Amino acid sequence: MANLIDSGAYRSQVKRRNARTLIMQRLSLATLAVSIIVLALLLLNVVNQAFGLVAQRYTVDPDTLAERPLAELSPPELAAVLLEHVPRRLLVIVRDNLYRGDPAAFTRLTLGESIDGDVPETVHGLLPTDLPEAERNRIFAELLGLNVSEDVLRAIIDAEIVKTEIDKGWSLHESLLNRAAIEVDMLTNYPDSELVFKSWLDVRFVTSQLSSRPVETGIRQAILGTAWLLALTVLISFPLGVGAALYLEEYASDNWFNRIIETNIRNLAGVPSIIYGMLGLTVFVRTFEGVTGGRSIVSGALTLSLLILPIIIISAREALRAVPSSLREASYGLGATRWQTLSRQLLPSALPGILTGAILGLSRAIGETAPLFGIAATFINTDPTGPGSRFTVLPMQIYAWTGQPDELFRFNASAAIIVLMALLLAMNSAAIYLRNRAVNQRV
């Protein structure tokens, strides 16, 4: 035996076998490394297209509009710039920014009735059509200066006078490493444009309206729509999910009916999200159109709630199961009823776990696009005002822009992805914080 172990053949065999183990270890590490690299590529690819050089030109150079740079002007001065350059557009600008109602009725109302904001006493009772044009435009400019913020006025000036056009955009990668080639391209193809570095993601992008022009579009409606949808989805799915979990964990006896509910929830978790979309489209949008208002936020929230219910139920059940049974027994031992035990002992101690699951479910919901096809709009330029309004959401805009033939929209899509991912990161950090707090408390 000793001879066998000492023999060269045995040693070399062991060596070979150990070498194979090492190879296997490295291979399996490599597969993990591939996943990490792909994740890095995915994130870099988004950042790569959210910033970069653009070939930009103006119809009117913004520096020639006033004596000082536009960024330093006050609202009345900005309104004066509009009065000077585009007097005929003022009626439309005032109507779009200071009036909420039927556009056709605007000129039939007095300024006091129609304008949403401060109106000087002297013009309160005037009808826009009664005044001579010069006088009317002066009053409109005054109203704009009084009621509209500098940022919005600058955006209006950009859209109405400056009219920034972007001929071509380059990715960050090209902008940094290939500047010479870009300059040659500029000289040959876009001699009238100037080369500037543009961050597609900026405050203006987050706060301004959706538009069909990639250079001036924002994601305001999409962010508001996502917020509304999220709020309603929480209100619907959280009570239902926790209720179902409490029933299954604490009340349900082991009979055929409850087993069906359990199996059913497991199976629902595996149904493709697009099927939920068909359900929502048929039931909430069409059959109950009178209640939900058709393609409204309520319909979207109901659909998403059904989608994430299984996630919330399954994680809430796990959280309830993790509560030590001594707590239950102590409560029952003191003569508490079942609901008293649940509401005062079980729920508070399981709450961090339940919330973690709910947040994870919600972060699934805000990233979902497929179930909202046919329910959310792809383009809309009015803010959602209530549960019954039409809406769009961030992932829907990302999808719509990614599929656009105009490649400039890709830059918008990237910027919107960064906003969406930041939102998700915030939600997941909250979930991790809650999970850690729960773990610490239990110890």
Add this chain to the structure above:
Amino acid sequence: MQRSRSYELPGAPSLAVFEVEDGPDLSRRFRPGEALIRAVLMACGIVSIFTTVGIVLVLAGNTVAFFQARAWVLARQPVAASEPLAQLTTAIEDHTISLPFVYLADGSQFNNQQYLLVGSEIMRITKRGTSTIEVTRGMKGTQPAAYPAGTAITPMTEDLAKAAEALPSDDTSLRVSTGFGHLFTPGEEIEVDAEIMRVSAVEGDTLTVERGVQGTVVNNHTAGANIAIPDPVTFGEFISNTLWQPQSGEFGILPLITATLLISGVALAVAIPLGLGAAVYLSEYARPGVRNALKPTLEVLAGIPTVVYGFFALTFVTPTLRNLLFGASLNSLNMLAAGITVGVLITPLISSMCEDAISAVPRSLREASYAVGATRLETTVKVVLPAAVSGISAGIILAMSRAVGETMVVLLAAGAGPNFTFDLRQSAETMAGHIARISTGDISYGSLDYTSIFAVGMTLFVSTLALNIVSDLISRRLRERY
């Protein structure tokens, strides 16, 4: 009279049985508040059943409506052009489907799906090349035969059957374009400008019709009005036709299914090695510190919205594949990039399920293996993986179900139209992608196009459900074993 009774506390271990003196039985007292709460919570649980019932009813109801509906397709037949367009360069047998040809004049070209007349046989192009075309032989009741080199190939255009002369509302005799009479059979219904008629007799090109059946209004029709014949959607056609063209009444789900399977296949080919490798590394080789540092990466991958993966596939994977491997032969929308990206998307699912399965293998098995002198690799490959195989396969099947139902990546990266092809470089549309594209469009509710997506949805639902159930059964077997 003292009597004692034993009580069992709800939720307490059975040991906690104690005896009390007889008194009011508190546990059996009717508490309306408690009963109400129980009922409300139970209702919450039942919502999930309603969801399933809703899904099944919506899908099944519309699917039944789809199979009962009939599409009206314009009656048409191929008519040969006056001049041949090309000729055969070599002789062909009666079973040759790939015809070598040369155009007779520069600049001429065949169309896709076009009918051709060769000798007296009608063929239809399935794939068009520059020097060969692939065809279906012996169409429209003609017999395949062998032809010598130089035989002329005449393209055919599909002519529509039209009313040859005006049809006043009191006339029951409809004359159709010359040579089209054989398209109609007595007893069948036809549609002319929204009026449905029943054909009672056919004589040459003259049809005797019963006007305004099915409650439609009898109208005057002008000469040249198009005549449509019913094309009911049968289940047989649905599962065997390789063409999905709602506008011409072709509803074959095969192109959607092949694209779904191909993309899922590519996805699994990417995800199984990546996911299994990561699971093996994390559970067998990594030290706890490394493990805690690396595992969140996979969780982050799992949390990224699918639309972002779609963006990645379209703006990174496809251009990269083009630059590195395929060049221009890769369509800008293609199944390969979509499949690879879906593979990355399902990797976290596979790795987490595989890791669970591997860590469920008892320690004693590994220790026994080490004790008889096996190395780590041998223990992993010959002991741990076989013992965990049911959990691993359950994970893989679940991931496949996820890949089959994945929508956004395939919608953005794979294509915007059904395409029956096995070439991964081509664009094609999966079941989920097709449903998504049609539901965003402006197709009116109740139309055949619209109900058709429910038949596709039913197929998708049933196949993912079957995969989920199989996965569930397998993983349950695992739980029973240890």
